[in-house]
Amino acid sequence: REEAIEEDYHHWELDVYKLAIDAAMRLFELTKLFPKEEMYSLTDQVRRSSRSVASHISEGWRRRHYEAAFSDKLNGAEAESAETQTWIEFSVRCGYMGSKEGRELHRLYDRIIGKLVVMQRNPKPWLLLKNS
Numbered sequence: 001r002e003e004a005i006e007e008d009y010h011h012w013e014l015d016v017y018k019l020a021i022d023a024a025m026r027l028f029e030l031t032k033l034f035p036k037e038e039m040y041s042l043t044d045q046v047r048r049s050s051r052s053v054a055s056h057i058s059e060g061w062r063r064r065h066y067e068a069a070f071s072d073k074l075n076g077a078e079a080e081s082a083e084t085q086t087w088i089e090f091s092v093r094c095g096y097m098g099s100k101e102g103r104e105l106h107r108l109y110d111r112i113i114g115k116l117v118v119m120q121r122n123p124k125p126w127l128l129l130k131n132s
Contacts, residue, residue, distance in 0.1 A: 011061035
């Protein structure tokens with residue numbers, strides 16, 4: 001569970017960011033084994049969407065001065081996570097990834113989505129509000 005953070009805390013210290021990076025790196029390693037004919041389709045898509053999760057989190061973190069901008073970036077990370085789950089399903093169904101690996105990665109993205117939803121439902125502890 002993520003906790004409220006001080007101003008000098010960095011995005012790379014967030015559990016959800018660490019999970020997103022780890023998941024993207026796992027997918028990167030797995031996709032090295034995908035057929036060459038998938039390089040510009042499935043391989044590229046799953047790598048792009050999985051990396052986008054972490055990049056949306058880091059962008060949102062730097063937009064914590066504005067609740068709407070922060071929440072929008074977290075929502076983008078959530079959407080990219082769901083897209084990645086879809087590419088994982090295609091990878092399994094095409095036989096490029098084992099069902100066990102696919103299930104584990106799908107569950108990992110469920111955890112990431114859960115953490116993002118919690119942060120979106122209660123963004124106030126994360127925001128850097130101006131002192132008035």
